[in-house]
Amino acid sequence: MNKFTVSTKRPYDILIGQDILKDAGKYIRERIDPCKICLVTDSKVNGLYSQVLTTSLIEHGFQTCKVVFPEGEHSKTMNTYSNILEALADEGMSRSDLIVALGGGVVGDLSGFAASSYMRGIRYIQIPTTYLATVDSSVGGKTGINLLNGKNLAGAFWQPSLVISDYKTFDTLNDDELLNGVAEAVKSGMVAENTLIDKVLHRDYAYVIERCVSIKKSIVEADERDTGMRQLLNFGHTIGHCIEKISSFSVSHGHAVAKGMVAESKAAFKMGLTENDVSVYLADILGSCGFDLSIPYDPDEMYYYAHNDKKIDGDSITIVVPETIGKCRLHKLPLSELPRYIELGM
Structure with missing residues (x-):
């Protein structure tokens, strides 16, 4: 132990x-x-x-x-x-x-x-x-x-x-429940440690749990109230939460976050916020795990729920931009650009 x-x-x-x-x-x-x-x-x-x-x-x-x-x-x-x-x-x-x-x-x-x-x-x-x-x-x-x-x-x-x-x-746990954890563990790897993702794919539970806990521990200690760097852990969640809500939670949290990570990466690249389109990499590894990454919903409905997101501050929303595998940064996106961000991701 x-x-x-x-x-x-x-x-x-x-x-x-x-x-x-x-x-x-x-x-x-x-x-x-x-x-x-x-x-x-x-x-x-x-x-x-x-x-x-x-x-x-x-x-x-x-x-x-x-x-x-x-x-x-x-x-x-x-x-x-x-x-x-x-x-x-x-x-x-x-x-x-x-x-x-x-x-x-x-x-x-x-x-x-x-x-x-x-x-x-x-x-x-x-x-x-x-x-x-x-x-x-x-x-x-x-x-x-x-x-x-x-x-x-x-x-x-x-x-x-x-x-x-x-x-x-x-x-x-059944396969779908395990995949929920896979998505959140991949998120941790995307945010802070690129080598973690390979361990996630090989279901090395002992290693993955300890590294994910260690990563989150460090981030929480630095930002307990979620006002700064802790928001990096929201990667995939802005779009993911919308998917959960629109699907009446028939799409579970981890599966929605997997879709969200791919969509948010795609949108960030298409909007010129990052030089690297990591959505291709994420779609490959998450698809190989068995995730359905489609988002068959109305962008306007997605925007409706995104507009109630907790990360909105005044006339902007904080999004997570993946720069490379294992490194992300926060970006203040004007709310006026949020509909385009969602549509480009979908």
């Missing part, structure tokens, strides 16, 4: 290993005194892993309760968020207690947002069970829910107290 420490305003450890979920209670007890823990998970993960986690927590002196909601992005709503808060209150959870998020990115985002706002903030722990959540969303403290007009439009920055990543859980 390897450990990383994220030195944010509230530092925390990330534990990475294989088959370590059964010892989660021990790792938590080493850092937190016995208290009540509310396990938040979804209907799929509940049947796979909640029993082994609950057993470990009880063995190490924690009282437990549980909240389960239907799996999928459609649950990442105000209604589910409200139900979690009401459940916490019904269970008598206090500020000295703890939420544990067991699942993928939807579970982590909802749990973290609930933790940030219940009694104005209680502790929570991330235990990601998907490739995507392990390499990306479980680290960094971004939490939130979707609104009718867009993805992640309500949320908070709320760092976890601990992250426990057991990549043995990948054994229960």
Whole structure:
């Protein structure tokens, strides 16, 4: 097992290993005194892993309760968020207690947002069970829910107290779920380390997880509140989030980001923002992994949702421009050019 420490305003450890979920209670007890823990998970993960986690927590002196909601992005709503808060209150959870998020990115985002706002903030722990959540969303403290007009439009920055990543859980993921993680790992390679992408393609999970976590750790430590260089991690997400929303989330996050990375690279090149058209490279490697990279949507509808993007500041939006494989930069694009940017990418 390897450990990383994220030195944010509230530092925390990330534990990475294989088959370590059964010892989660021990790792938590080493850092937190016995208290009540509310396990938040979804209907799929509940049947796979909640029993082994609950057993470990009880063995190490924690009282437990549980909240389960239907799996999928459609649950990442105000209604589910409200139900979690009401459940916490019904269970008598206090500020000295703890939420544990067991699942993928939807579970982590909802749990973290609930933790940030219940009694104005209680502790929570991330235990990601998907490739995507392990390499990306479980680290960094971004939490939130979707609104009718867009993805992640309500949320908070709320760092976890601990992250426990057991990549043995990948054994229960189907190919589409694994590809979601592949896309986010490729994104990390595009942003910061070109040699990482080959390891992603060869499914070297131990190496990829540690490098992605290390990359994100460094970026988050430098820009915890996402006002500067952390926005590099949004590569593929401006167009990707639009695709998710228009498809009613039938296109999952990683698959949408894969489409978005190719489209945003193509648009940046066609607009003369970079000398290199890395979209050709990305389309080749992502296509070889099995991604469908088509974007069969109306550009005007794409623009509608892009216009509600969180990265808009006044009359401009911050986009990520890939200069080469492993190096990207931020660029302020006037909103007046956003429709053209989207159309050229598609």
